[in-house]
Amino acid sequence: MTPPPASPPGPVDLAAHWPVDALDLDAYLRRVGHRGPVTPDGATLRALHRAHVAAITSGLLEPLPLVEDAPRRQGRWEYRLRRGPDGAWRLRERATDDWVTVQTFTEEPQYPVDVEVANHHTATDPRxxxxxxxxxxxxxxxxxxxxxxxxxxxxxxxxxxxxxxxxxxxxxxxxxxxxxxxxxxxxxxxxxxxxxxxxxxxxxxxxxxxxxxxxxxxx
Known part of the structure; x- marks a missing residue:
């Protein structure tokens, strides 16, 4: 007997996979030095992003819209997004007179295990x-x-x-x-x-x- 065809998967609820309740928000805000409001809006996102970059890592000073657009200036830096023939996005940074790809990413959903595996590799692999x-x-x-x-x-x-x-x-x-x-x-x-x-x-x-x-x- 042939089983009935499987139903197409529904939308992925990423919030159900990420333990956001485990985040010590106050400790994180102290770590990045953010003392402004935490209202869930675009202004807060930009302020938190900039504080995170300044305190923890290098990268974009502010978020970019996920569209192929004209170059956007952030301080002295210029960035733009380009989609490659493989469908992946390239974050490009202007280096003098040329553009350099500094990150490649896709729109596939990411889960905690993806981050854990990547972090484990960078923290333990001898290469x-x-x-x-x-x-x-x-x-x-x-x-x-x-x-x-x-x-x-x-x-x-x-x-x-x-x-x-x-x-x-x-x-x-x-x-x-x-x-x-x-x-x-x-x-x-x-x-x-x-x-x-x-x-x-x-x-x-x-x-x-x-x-x-x-x-x-x-x-």
Missing amino acids: SPFTRQRVVVRKDDESVRRLIDRAYTWESPGHPTRCRTLTDEEYADALVGEFALTLSEDEIRALVNSLPPPDADAAVAPDLELRSPTGGHRA
Whole structure:
């Protein structure tokens, strides 16, 4: 006997799969430094997005509409979305006179297991750049600053990229001053002790100043 055909799947209720009730909202708002309203509207989304980028990760300073549109400026940065022949979206960033794809994504629903598997891979796989080196990134309207082990770089649209190699003391100061991380002395000491030895042949830019933990600058 032939079974009846299966019914087509209904719309996916993503809210039922994500444990949003487990989110400590107050702790998250403190972590990203958001002190404004939390009304569920576009203004709050933009403010939270910007606070999240400034405190936790680099990326878009504000959300983009999911449409192929003219380039949109965010501070000194320019972005646009393009859909590829495979149907996936490409987030493109202007790099001097060219456009560079910085992220590719689809509109397929995402579930907690997708995030858990991806996070597990980046946190444990020996081929992951996040297990082979220490990575700190901070982006704002004007520039993006990266600290990859001892290599500190500063990039801003329309300006040449500048690099310098940090000493142990400079590295410790940069974590707190340049990247505004809240770390204990033991955590900072452990990070410094895990660094590879300084490379005497690495590039140095003595004119590239770093913010000190007290808010000033050190040459």
